[in-house]
Amino acid sequence: MSFVEELGARIEAADSVVSVGLDPDMERLPEDVQDAELPRWAFNRRIIDATHEHAAVFKPNAAFYEDSDGWRALRETVAYAHGKGVPVLLDAKRADIGNTARQYAEILAHVDAITVNPYLGEDALQPFLTQDEAGVFVLCRTSNEGGMDFQHLELAAYDRRLYEHVAERAAEWNAQYGDVGLVVGATAPDELQAIRERVPELPFLVPGVGAQGGDAEAAVEYGLNDDGVGLVNSTRGVIFAGEHGSAWAAAAGDAARTLRERLNRHR
Amino acid sequence: MSFVEELGARIEAADSVVSVGLDPDMERLPEDVQDAELPRWAFNRRIIDATHEHAAVFKPNAAFYEDSDGWRALRETVAYAHGKGVPVLLDAKRADIGNTARQYAEILAHVDAITVNPYLGEDALQPFLTQDEAGVFVLCRTSNEGGMDFQHLELAAYDRRLYEHVAERAAEWNAQYGDVGLVVGATAPDELQAIRERVPELPFLVPGVGAQGGDAEAAVEYGLNDDGVGLVNSTRGVIFAGEHGSAWAAAAGDAARTLRERLNRHR
Numbered sequence: 001m002s003f004v005e006e007l008g009a010r011i012e013a014a015d016s017v018v019s020v021g022l023d024p025d026m027e028r029l030p031e032d033v034q035d036a037e038l039p040r041w042a043f044n045r046r047i048i049d050a051t052h053e054h055a056a057v058f059k060p061n062a063a064f065y066e067d068s069d070g071w072r073a074l075r076e077t078v079a080y081a082h083g084k085g086v087p088v089l090l091d092a093k094r095a096d097i098g099n100t101a102r103q104y105a106e107i108l109a110h111v112d113a114i115t116v117n118p119y120l121g122e123d124a125l126q127p128f129l130t131q132d133e134a135g136v137f138v139l140c141r142t143s144n145e146g147g148m149d150f151q152h153l154e155l156a157a158y159d160r161r162l163y164e165h166v167a168e169r170a171a172e173w174n175a176q177y178g179d180v181g182l183v184v185g186a187t188a189p190d191e192l193q194a195i196r197e198r199v200p201e202l203p204f205l206v207p208g209v210g211a212q213g214g215d216a217e218a219a220v221e222y223g224l225n226d227d228g229v230g231l232v233n234s235t236r237g238v239i240f241a242g243e244h245g246s247a248w249a250a251a252a253g254d255a256a257r258t259l260r261e262r263l264n265r266h267r
Numbered sequence: 268m269s270f271v272e273e274l275g276a277r278i279e280a281a282d283s284v285v286s287v288g289l290d291p292d293m294e295r296l297p298e299d300v301q302d303a304e305l306p307r308w309a310f311n312r313r314i315i316d317a318t319h320e321h322a323a324v325f326k327p328n329a330a331f332y333e334d335s336d337g338w339r340a341l342r343e344t345v346a347y348a349h350g351k352g353v354p355v356l357l358d359a360k361r362a363d364i365g366n367t368a369r370q371y372a373e374i375l376a377h378v379d380a381i382t383v384n385p386y387l388g389e390d391a392l393q394p395f396l397t398q399d400e401a402g403v404f405v406l407c408r409t410s411n412e413g414g415m416d417f418q419h420l421e422l423a424a425y426d427r428r429l430y431e432h433v434a435e436r437a438a439e440w441n442a443q444y445g446d447v448g449l450v451v452g453a454t455a456p457d458e459l460q461a462i463r464e465r466v467p468e469l470p471f472l473v474p475g476v477g478a479q480g481g482d483a484e485a486a487v488e489y490g491l492n493d494d495g496v497g498l499v500n501s502t503r504g505v506i507f508a509g510e511h512g513s514a515w516a517a518a519a520g521d522a523a524r525t526l527r528e529r530l531n532r533h534r
Contacts (some may be wrong), residue, residue, distance in 0.1 A: 103328075121413020122517060149385075
C-alpha cells in the first residue's frame with residue numbers, strides 16, 4: 001500500500017486529520033518521567049496512550065532526539081506508535097548529496113514518512129522519493145517570519161514565487177515517484193489556498209495551528225487533497241496542554257480530541 | 268576567539284586548508300575495525316591519527332551517525348579531534364523553526380561549526396548565528412546536478428540568481444553576527460569565482476574536490492577569503508584511499524598530505 005493510501009485509511013479509521021507532534025523538550029518534561037531511564041520515551045509513551053485514538057499520525061521532530069539516548073527513545077516511540085496502528089512521520093527536514101542522502105534515507109526503513117528540504121534539488125531527494133511506500137513531505141512555504149526571505153522571492157521566469165515553483169516541482173515528483181506531499185504553514189491562509197489550487201492532488205502537512213496561531217478552518221479547507229487526505233499538526237498545544245499539573249497525559253488527550261473535533265467541523 | 272580566527276590560526280599552524288570528511292559508511296569500513304564496540308569511532312580514531320597533521324578541520328557528516336551508537340561514535344570522534352588541536356565542522360545541513368532550531372543549535376556546544384540550509388530564512392538560522400565563537404556555513408551553490416533546480420533560478424528583482432541572493436544575505440548575517448561562511452561546490456569554477464567577487468570576506472567550504480571531480484586550483488583561488496581563510500574538503504578520496512588493503516590508515520594519511528600539497532601550490 002502506498003503511504004498516501006495508508007494515511008487515507010488511517011484518517012478514515014480515526015476520523016481525524018490531526019498530526020500530533022512529539023517534541024519531548026527535556027526542559028519541559030513532567031517530573032514523573034524525569035527519573036525514567038529514557039525520559040523522552042517514557043513521556044512519549046504516555047502521550048501516545050492518551051492521544052492515539054485522535055491521531056492520524058505522530059510526528060516526532062528529529063531535533064529532539066539528536067543524541068545517543070535520543071535515538072533509542074525515538075526507536076521505542078516509533079515502534080509503540082506502530083503498535084497502536086498509527087503511522088509515523090519523522091520531521092527531519094533533511095537533504096544532502098549523493099551517498100549522504102542515501103544514508104539519511106535509510107531512516108525510512110523505520111518510519112513511514114519524512115519531511116525534506118528542497119534547496120539541494122531533485123537528486124538530493126531521490127533516495128527518499130524512490131523508497132516504495134514511504135511518504136515525502138517537501139518544505140514549501142513555512143510559517144515563520146523567515147519564510148519570506150527566500151521562499152517568497154519572485155522568479156524571473158514562470159511568473160511564480162520560489163515556493164510556488166517548489167510546489168510545481170513536487171507535483172512532478174509525485175507524478176513520477178508517488179507519495180509526495182508538501183509542508184505549508186497555516187499562518188498565511190491566502191497562500192495556502194493558492195498552493196492548493198496549483199496542486200490539488202498533493203496532501204499537505206499544515207503546521208502552525210496551535211502554538212503558532214494559524215487558521216484551523218483554512219488549514220482543513222486547503223490542507224486536504226481531492227481525496228480528503230492531509231494533516232494538520234499541533235505539537236506543544238497537545239503534548240504540553242497539561243504541563244503544570246499531574247494529569248498532563250489526560251490533558252494531552254483532551255487537547256487532541258478537542259483539536260480533532262475543531263478540525264472535523266471543517267472537513 | 269571567533270571561529271574564523273580559530274580556523275585561521277589552525278590553517279597557519281597546519282599549513283593546510285584541507286577539510287577531511289569523516290563519513291564512516293558502515294558498508295565500507297575495513298575488517299579490522301568491524302568488531303570494535305563502536306566501529307565508526309574505531310575507524311575515525313585511526314583516520315584522525317593518520318591525517319590530523321594535514322587537516323585544517325575534520326568534517327563529520329551527521330547522516331553517518333544517525334542512530335544511538337552513531338551519536339556515541341560522533342561524540343568520541345569530536346573529543347579526539349579536539350585533543351589533536353583540530354576544530355570540528357559538523358556537516359548537518361540543518362534548519363528548522365523556532366524552538367526546534369534552538370534545539371538543533373545545542374550541538375554547537377560540542378562542535379566548532381556547522382553547515383545549515385537557508386530555505387527557511389534568517390530566523391530559522393538565528394539560534395546558530397547567535398552562538399558566540401561558532402562558525403555557520405550556509406549552503407549556497409551545491410555541486411550536485413540538482414543544484415540547478417532551485418539555487419540557479421533567476422530572481423525577478425536584484426538581477427541575481429537565488430544562490431547569489433543567499434550569498435548576499437549570508438554576508439549581511441556575517442556583518443551582524445560574525446563567523447558566517449558559505450558552502451560552494453567546486454564543480455562550477457566560474458560560479459565559484461563570481462560568488463567570491465560578491466562576498467570577498469566570507470570563508471568558503473568547498474566540497475567536490477576528489478570523488479566529485481572538482482577543480483582544485485579554482486577551489487583554492489576562490490575558496491579562501493581576503494585573509495586566506497577557507498576550506499577545501501575531501502572525504503572518500505582520503506578516508507577510503509586505501510580501502511582494499513590493510514594499510515588503509517597510512518593510505519589515508521598519504522592522501523591527505525598529497526591533497527594538502529596540491530592545494531598549497533595554489534595558495
